[in-house]
Amino acid sequence: MDASPQEFDRVLSSMCTRPHPEARAAAERFLADNPGDPATYPAIADLEDRAVDTLAEVTGLDDPAGYVASGGTEANIQAVRAAREVAESDTPNVVAPESAHFSFNKAADLLGVELRLVPVDDDYRADVDAVGAAVDDDTALVVGVAGTTEFGRVDPIPELGLVADEADACFHVDAAWGGFHLPFTDHDWHFGHAPVDTLTIDPHKVGRAPIPAGGFLARDADTLDRLAVETPYLESTAQATLTGTRSGAGVAGAAAALDAQWSAEYEANHERASGNAAYLADELTDRGYDVVDPELPLVAFSLPEAEFEAARDAGWRLSRTGSGEARIVCMPHVTREMLRTFLETLDAARVG
Ligand code: 0PR
Numbered sequence: 001m002d003a004s005p006q007e008f009d010r011v012l013s014s015m016c017t018r019p020h021p022e023a024r025a026a027a028e029r030f031l032a033d034n035p036g037d038p039a040t041y042p043a044i045a046d047l048e049d050r051a052v053d054t055l056a057e058v059t060g061l062d063d064p065a066g067y068v069a070s071g072g073t074e075a076n077i078q079a080v081r082a083a084r085e086v087a088e089s090d091t092p093n094v095v096a097p098e099s100a101h102f103s104f105n106k107a108a109d110l111l112g113v114e115l116r117l118v119p120v121d122d123d124y125r126a127d128v129d130a131v132g133a134a135v136d137d138d139t140a141l142v143v144g145v146a147g148t149t150e151f152g153r154v155d156p157i158p159e160l161g162l163v164a165d166e167a168d169a170c171f172h173v174d175a176a177w178g179g180f181h182l183p184f185t186d187h188d189w190h191f192g193h194a195p196v197d198t199l200t201i202d203p204h205k206v207g208r209a210p211i212p213a214g215g216f217l218a219r220d221a222d223t224l225d226r227l228a229v230e231t232p233y234l235e236s237t238a239q240a241t242l243t244g245t246r247s248g249a250g251v252a253g254a255a256a257a258l259d260a261q262w263s264a265e266y267e268a269n270h271e272r273a274s275g276n277a278a279y280l281a282d283e284l285t286d287r288g289y290d291v292v293d294p295e296l297p298l299v300a301f302s303l304p305e306a307e308f309e310a311a312r313d314a315g316w317r318l319s320r321t322g323s324g325e326a327r328i329v330c331m332p333h334v335t336r337e338m339l340r341t342f343l344e345t346l347d348a349a350r351v352g
Pocket of ligand 1: 013014015016070071072073074076101103145147148149174175176177202214
């Protein structure tokens with residue numbers, strides 16, 4: 001069979017995108033290097049340190065420890081694991097808004113912790129009072145999302161951090177998707193100003209690194225060390241990552257993507273994507289669709305089934321939220337021209 005990779009010119013709902021050309025080239029050079037064994041593969045280990053340093057700058061965390069994970073799922077699992085390690089409870093729980101990514105369900109299942117999902121407010125953000133009411137002495141971790149998967153919402157991070165602090169629980173921020181937008185927004189907080197224990201920020205989403213490249217950051221080396229197991233027969237004698245052999249391509253790609261784009265290109269992407277999201281939201285509103293006002297560049301809107309199907313038939317890759325809205329993620333490959341053509345598809349479907 002002659003298979004070809006997916007073209008991106010009609011992909012609207014995915015959080016993946018075309019990798020940056022320099023990241024693609026770097027990935028290819030390190031296909032056989034294993035960052036899981038840094039003593040044997042020191043060059044890729046250096047690139048990983050460099051990637052973590054840049055992710056620290058992006059997130060404003062002061063000298064965190066971390067690594068390039070396989071993706072946001074692994075990073076979120078590791079956050080739950082790190083919190084469970086220090087929890088005093090035999091029956092620990094994790095409190096998260098119901099907007100949290102489904103990777104937390106996997107984490108809870110794997111690690112035997114209870115996941116308490118708390119309803120969000122009317123604007124799809126974590127409800128701080130409801131989170132406060134759900135925590136108790138057994139709470140190991142409170143989760144805030146900075147850029148939700150379905151609506152692109154940013155939770156009230158400092159307030160959630162306080163709830164975690166008062167409950168003596170760890171605090172995790174999932175910025176897997178939103179992390180490369182937040183530094184350029186005027187949110188009244190920056191990651192570094194909240195008491196964050198662990199954080200997810202994925203280079204293989206808005207960072208334009210080739211897959212696989214997630215980002216897991218921990219406040220300090222001790223937090224990361226809690227995850228380490230001994231690896232006595234390797235040249236490197238401990239390993240904190242979830243997977244063993246890891247992708248040198250993913251790590252080298254992430255390091256190169258960050259080098260090439262932080263910060264000017266990421267800022268330009270943020271401006272372009274936000275402009276496109278605002279344009280799309282306006283155009284859809286003018287046409288009478290119900291639009292969820294975008295916070296970060298992700299537009300969710302009500303779309304009748306016939307038009308949804310017509311768009312899919314025209315080759316647009318489009319998905320719906322759990323509550324039925326169509327959602328368009330303004331990723332780096334999504335241009336104004338693409339959105340204009342998409343609107344033409346909808347216009348034709350409404351007339352037809
Ligand atoms: N945290 C958040 C906020 C996410 O949005 C995602 C993935 C994750 C964690 C997990 O990341 P990994 O998938 O890297 O483990 N969000 C996307 C989603 O569920 C993942 C995705 C990407 C799905 C591209 C489809 C697709 O085409 O929609």
